[in-house]
Amino acid sequence: MRGRFITFEGGEGSGKSTQARMLAERLRAHGLRVCVTREPGGSPGAEVIRHVLLSGAAEPLGPETEAVLFAAARDDHVTHTIRPALARGEWVISDRFLDSTRVYQGAIAQVDRRLIHGLEKLTVGETRPDLTIILDLPAADGLARAHARRGDADVDRFEAETLDFHERLREAYRQLAAEEPDRCVLIDASPSAADVARAVWDVVNRRLEPAMAPLHVQSGVR
Numbered sequence: 001m002r003g004r005f006i007t008f009e010g011g012e013g014s015g016k017s018t019q020a021r022m023l024a025e026r027l028r029a030h031g032l033r034v035c036v037t038r039e040p041g042g043s044p045g046a047e048v049i050r051h052v053l054l055s056g057a058a059e060p061l062g063p064e065t066e067a068v069l070f071a072a073a074r075d076d077h078v079t080h081t082i083r084p085a086l087a088r089g090e091w092v093i094s095d096r097f098l099d100s101t102r103v104y105q106g107a108i109a110q111v112d113r114r115l116i117h118g119l120e121k122l123t124v125g126e127t128r129p130d131l132t133i134i135l136d137l138p139a140a141d142g143l144a145r146a147h148a149r150r151g152d153a154d155v156d157r158f159e160a161e162t163l164d165f166h167e168r169l170r171e172a173y174r175q176l177a178a179e180e181p182d183r184c185v186l187i188d189a190s191p192s193a194a195d196v197a198r199a200v201w202d203v204v205n206r207r208l209e210p211a212m213a214p215l216h217v218q219s220g221v222r
């Protein structure tokens with residue numbers, strides 16, 4: 001039986017990686033096999049492209065080229081990590097996926113919707129998330145969290161954008177949640193990580209019923 005596919009989305013520092021990790025632990029405690037992955041990256045080829053994108057090396061080439069590079073990374077990720085894991089019956093949790101391209105390159109950088117849509121069709125095909133959790137947080141709070149975690153390390157290509165850019169991102173994600181209520185759920189990411197994790201678990205339980213999923217052998221847990 002195909003596993004389930006959950007994605008986390010939201011602005012910088014909204015807690016996606018933290019919640020992906022916490023949800024995976026909870027699912028594993030239910031005996032499910034879980035693959036935690038991320039974008040850009042999540043497969044050896046895509047991790048190389050991640051470096052090019054987040055270093056800012058592709059920025060002078062424009063948002064269309066960046067969109068194509070994110071798509072190339074996604075193609076490798078879907079082919080080599082996500083589809084095989086789903087086929088093995090694992091639950092896949094991805095820290096960012098196609099909505100990041102829709103929001104960052106589409107809604108904010110104004111890349112033509114037809115290009116975004118065409119790239120999506122080509123790279124993702126039928127491998128759509130069963131559930132997308134959008135973590136909602138004022139941009140300034142998310143950037144402060146990301147900054148505190150980073151310490152003295154350099155900011156990446158997108159984190160270096162203005163506060164207004166990050167506020168517009170937040171709005172675009174809220175709009176996405178309103179447009180696709182069957183797939184997307186907006187969760188307030190302001191409370192403590194443990195409280196947000198409880199809200200995430202409620203949604204996952206309600207929508208995907210992990211307790212009802214067939215149990216897997218624990219030795220296969222990653």
Ligand code: T5A
Nearest residue numbers: 012013014015016017018039100101104145149158192193
């Ligand atoms: N991008 C990506 C595109 O433009 N197009 C695309 O198609 C794709 C896929 C990726 C960048 O690429 C762009 C978007 C991004 O700018 P990244 O390094 O992966 O870059 O950056 P982010 O995805 O933004 O990840 P971050 O690590 O910055 O944020 P997270 O994962 O949302 O946050 P997390 O969990 O690491 O938490 C940040 C800090 O806050 C603390 C954590 O302990 C950590 O220190 N924290 C909390 N503190 C208080 N209360 C809570 N509830 C907390 N939750 C976490």
